[in-house]
Amino acid sequence: MMLAPRTLQAYRLRLRFNHAESSGPLFDSMSLQLQAIASYSGMTDVFRLRAADVYEILTLERVEGFTRLPAPPPEERSSRLFVDHDLVLLRLLTERLSRSELLGDLLETTLQVLDERLGFRHAIILLADERNEKLFTIASRGYPEHGVGSEVGFGEGLIGMVARARRALRLSAIDHSLRYARAARVRAKAVAGAESLCREIQFPGLPGAASQIAVPLMTQGRVIGVLAVESTDPLAFMPREDTMLTIIAGHLAACIEQLGRETEESHQAVPAPSGLPRTGGTSVRGRTFRFSHADDCVFVDGDYLVRNVPGRILWRLLTQHRDEGRSEFTNRELRMDAWLGLPEIKDNLESRVILLRKRMEQKCPDVRLVPRGRGRFALEADVPIELSEKPD
Amino acid sequence: MIPPALVGLLQTGVSVVVGTRDAALMPECTRAWGVHVEPDGRTVTIFLTEATSPHTLRNLRANGQVAISCTRPTDHVACQLKGRVRSIRPADQHDRERSSRWHREFVGEIVAIGVPAETGQAWMTEPDLAVDIDVTDVFEQTPGPGTGERI
Known part of the structure; x- marks a missing residue:
């Protein structure tokens, strides 16, 4: 039985034990709270969280007859106890981004969380090359070819337009012919000699993309890049997705700017990521x-x-x-x-x-x-x- | 036998949480409207309402086993009593007076920890049943070293 702290309404919950945790975000946050309270009262060595038990709520019912106060209708009840799921996701993402010490990690973390937690399976991050009025792909996820190094001019296609207009843009249920992948088409370049032909790197594009959002990465009034996502579902993106991505883009831009400013070398050796499998056994001799x-x-x-x-x-x-x-x-x-x-x-x-x-x-x-x-x-x-x- | 220090605690505005179980060992929990210790220190009476605590009363009638956790809201001094039901009877005038004295104390306690007075006053605590219990065990429940130890 629990009492709502504001109204003293009583609620009866039937719970089933699910599991106990002694590490992880839930445990850490509860443990930290306990430690803080313990240190307030000089009991640091007495109180220590050993485990957090997690229960499944089977039923939840209000028990009538505890208070004379009327139960507030649902819409008037304080919702501050329950954080909107999107806010939880944004919090998780911004916390993860703020922990990144290297630009590469920052970009990969962004794409990973966008994919695994927010459901943006196909995403590209481009950075601006202001001198050449171009954007170049620095990271992508959800494409067979990552397309890093591929370029889009300012004003060219959805991504280029967003960079020029400095505003997020969402296209839903678009005709396939509008795919911006086309806008980043290979420009013919007649250069003599097969070897000297500097071919364009293929821009990552989703075949049959039907929805896209591109958001400028802005910091201090400058466009430093673009974050773009796409989906084959024509109705995948709604105002919610715009809003989420705009918030994420703002935080990402600030993190990119911050990491770019810190040019000092770190003396802490970072172990090489085991990222790509070695191509051991291939026939390449040199x-x-x-x-x-x-x-x-x-x-x-x-x-x-x-x-x-x-x-x-x-x-x-x-x-x-x-x-x-x-x-x-x-x-x-x-x-x-x-x-x-x-x-x-x-x-x-x-x-x-x-x-x-x-x-x-x-x-x-x-x-x-x-x-x-x-x-x-x-x-x-x-x-x-x-x-x-x-x-x- | 309940030590005199704990009798003193139980005479203040403690919250009284009553734990029982059914034949399948499914736990149930409700609130009682006060606890009264008999002068012998071996028997207590708790005050319940059928309407708000039907599951608890069903368990009490079925197996008579009960655990009562009493905590003083302002300083968290707490104990737990375990025992067996001796009788479940309609609350009489004495019981209602005891319960209403407890209510005044309890509201004072929860107002002291920040509950608005009108919210506290709005809590309905008129019992219709008194449950007499033979106390078999007493446990320390104040947080800190020794919590959970039998007294």
Whole structure:
């Protein structure tokens, strides 16, 4: 039997024991509360939560005859005890994001929670390259090809329009021909020679997408990227989904900005994530990287890998690896390297390294960039590396 | 026998929570409108209402086993009495007076911990039944070292 604290109405609950917890979020929050109360009264060593028992409520009924006060109608009852499920999800997501110390973790965590907890199965995060009026894909989830490195111009397609208009946009029950994947179509580029053709990376797109939402990532009045989701269900997205994503985008933008500002290296070594399975047993005996000065592109075994700043970063790492035998690098030294052409402020270095790392995971998994904590990473190679350059 | 210190506690405005069980050991819990300790310290009477506690009364009539948890809201000093029902009878004038004295004390307690006075006053605690119980065990229930120990 329980009494409502405001009205002293009595309620009778039939419960069935479900399980006991001695770790996890529920236990931690109850334990912390108990510890706080215990420390208030100098009883820290006396009170300790050993376990939290979780019950299933089988029935719940009001017991009449306890109070003369009328029971308030349901809509007038204080709902502050019961937190809306969406708020619980937003709280969970923002807490997880605030704990991320590395940009890569932040982006992956966002996509993972969007998928597993909020049901956004197909999502893309793009960051703005303001100098070139472009957005490039930095992370995605729910697509066969992750499309990291693919680009969309400001104003181009749903995503580009959202970046330009600085407003969230939702398209429901759209005609298939409107798919923005088309807007990011491959632009024909007639360049002589098969190897020097800098092909566009395919933009991730959901076949038969019928609903989309794109939300700008805004901080301090600037668009620093776009968060986009899509679904094959024409009615998957409603105002609720817009609102949730807009809140998430605001928090994500602030976290990206914050991590970008902290350029100091962390001295705490972060173990390499066991992420991708090694391609042990493949027939690759070595990798040949080729840098084309004419169009700023790096090719691996004749395939386009990456270009522009990420391309130059890779080339710098590979040549230093060859010439000086180095395999550990810091963001700081890259920032001081004039040849890379990073802008002095808002250099997006972290995101360019992530882009490079993901392209390499896809194209040459036996040569890897491995994060070593904030501002540090390592170049690891399972196979011999050969380098060649194509001059202007 | 209930120690004199606990008799003192039971004469204040404690909350009185009554635990019983049915033949299938399904627990049931309700509130009583006060507890009265007989001078011998071995028998107590609790005051119940049939309308609000039908399951509890069914259990009491079926097997007579009862556990009564009494807690003073303002300082959480608490004890539990276990015993067997001796009789269930209509509440008489004495019982109603005892229960109404308890009600005044109890409302004072809950107002002291923040319940608005009118909410406390609105609590209906007029018993129609008095249940006499032979106390067999007494347990310490004030939180802290020794909680749960038999007295």
